[in-house]
Amino acid sequence: MKILHATSELYPLIKTGGLADVLGSLPFAQKALGHDARAVLPYYRHVRDLLPDAALVAERDTFGGHIAVRYAEYNGLGLYLIDAPHLYDRPGNPYHNEHYFDYADNVIRFAVLGWTAAALATGLDEVWGKADILHAHDWQAGLAPAYLNAWNAYIKSVFTIHNIAYQGIFQSKHLGEVGLPWEMFHVDGVEFHGQISFLKAGLFYADHITTVSPTYADEITREPAANGMSGLLYTRKQEGRLSGVLNGVDDKVWNPQTDAALAKTFHPKAMQGKKADKKAVQAFFGLNDDDKAMLTVMVSRLTPQKGADFLLESLHEKLPANPDLQFALLGSGAPEMEQAFVRLAEQYPQQVGVYIGYNEELAHQLIGGGDVIVIPSRFEPCGLTQLYGLKYGTLPLVRRTGGLADTVVQTDEETLKNKTATGFVFDEPTAGALGGALENALSLWRKPRAWSPVRQHAMAQDFGWHKAAESYDACYRSLL
Known part of the structure; x- marks a missing residue:
């Protein structure tokens, strides 16, 4: 089966979030199943630096100006790169400038991504021919299924929502500038409250919609989780055209037995290395060198979506009452939120460490x-950090929503007895509910003989990408 993924990010070439991790893994898992999976993405400056010798496939004059489509192999994966320096040769982030203002021409930049994906799916690369499936990801590639529809192309398409909160909304006047007919500016089309929504285009015109966990697939058929798209998504669910496929973990990137970033590697039957890794983190952040302290970590954007505000409130309550609680943060976000966590670290220097920014290692x-x-x-559509935590024996403490609900089993009397517990779960997005989960975690932590079996069971969970690839395989075959 020939599968073409349309994406704005692919790890490690270009990454701002979880979308890149998915595209850095799923196509490879599909190739392992015997498919010819390829991806198309913009030839950003950083990608050009890493893959400077991409071969020319085709050139076209488009609504976005002259573009060249180039091809390169990356770790065995075929990549089509949209070479348009006037659109993509910019420093830093793919979506906005250094002042966090979206690029004014994003409507053209990502319409060109959708157009090129549709053109490739319909045979722009004469050597590869037509794709069997065009698989578009998030709003940036949302117009790809719309172009297939406008061109009456008989190519099946799948659209994956990684986060429905980001919808790619632009003024209606731009529809004529991106090569789509005005007949599509309709409630049954790309129109959304008088504007164009790239996300809605993907939802409306794709043959099948997926999202990144079963629970999130259900949540987005209702408001407020649907962000205004509940009617369309509820209809698609009733039609059998909406499903959830849980993300996976790339074992080559996230594996405690081989991870070169760790002070010492470890595995479920030899956990001594984890103690050395804990000491290294405590030393890096200047925390008490205390093996008996419960080191709680967070790697996240500091936004209301991520619950950073009520976490901060809960920590202010729990830290003074629990000297054996430590907290280390790697993240960035709103300046006032960053400053609030920095002040927390200044207030509790032996219990709290904060690193503002992002550092993969x-x-x-x-x-x-x-x-x-x-x-x-x-x-949380799926979440990946809780999956990484499970794999590394770092028990997730999560709110019961989206993929977090699908992947973490609450530790209680029953799950301890039947040996299914893998973490700690709370329901309400409040400091009180989170604080209760922290108390549950501390209670178990203070009983090492009870903690160890839960950690072992967490590490035994299988969230490999092969499972997601097999689920998508079944989805594609049902369309074909």
Whole structure:
């Protein structure tokens, strides 16, 4: 089967979030099943630096100006790169400038991504021919299924929602600038409250919609989780055209037995290395060198979605009452939230450490050295850090939502007895509910003989990408 993924990110070439991790793994898992999986993404400046010798496939004059489509192999994966320096040759982030203002021409930049994906799926690369499946990801690639529809192309398409909160909304006047007919500017089309929504285009015109966990697939058929798309998504669910496929973990990138970022590697039957990793984290952040302290870690954007606000409130309450509670943060976000966590570290220097920014190596070290990883999200389509935590024996403490609900089993009397517990779960997005989960974690932590079996069971969970690849395989075959 020939599968073409359309994406704005692919790890490690370009990454701002979980979308890149998915595209850095799923196509490879599909190739392992015998499929010819490829991806198309913009030839950003950083990607050009890493893959400078991409071969020319085709050139076209488009609504976005002259573009060249180039091809390169990356670790065995075929990549089509959209070479348009006037659109993509910019420093830093793919979506906004250094002042966090979205690029004014994003409507054109990502319409060109959708157009090129549709053109490739319909045979722009004469050597490869037509794709069997065009698989578009998030709003940036949302117009790809719309172009297939406008061109009456008989190519099946799948659209995956990684986070429905980001919808790619632009003024209606741009529809004529991106090569789509005005007949599509309709409630049954790309129109959304008088504007264009790239996300809605993907939802409406794709043959099948997936999202990144079963629970999130259900949540987004209702408001407020659907962010205004509940009617369309509820209809698609009733039609059997909406499903949830849980993300996986790339064993080559996230594996405590081989992770070069760790001070010492470890595995379920030899956990001494985890103690060394914990000491390394405590030393890096200047925390008390205390093996008996429960080191709670967080690797996250500091936003209301991620629950950073009520986590902060809960920590202010729990830290003074529990000297054996430590907290280490790697993250960034709203300046006032960053400053609030920095002040927390200044107030509790031996219990709290904060690193503002992002550091991939430090992320591995925190997840390797932590005892608990906290993910208190108000909503979470899938989440990957809780999966990393499970794999590294760092028990997730999560809110019961989206993929967090699908992957973490609450530790209580019953799950301890039947040996299914893997972490700590709370329901309400409040400091009180989170604080209760922290108390539960501390209670178990203070009983090492009870903690160890839960950690062992957590590490035994299988969230390999092969499972997701097999689920997508079944989805594609049902369309074909």
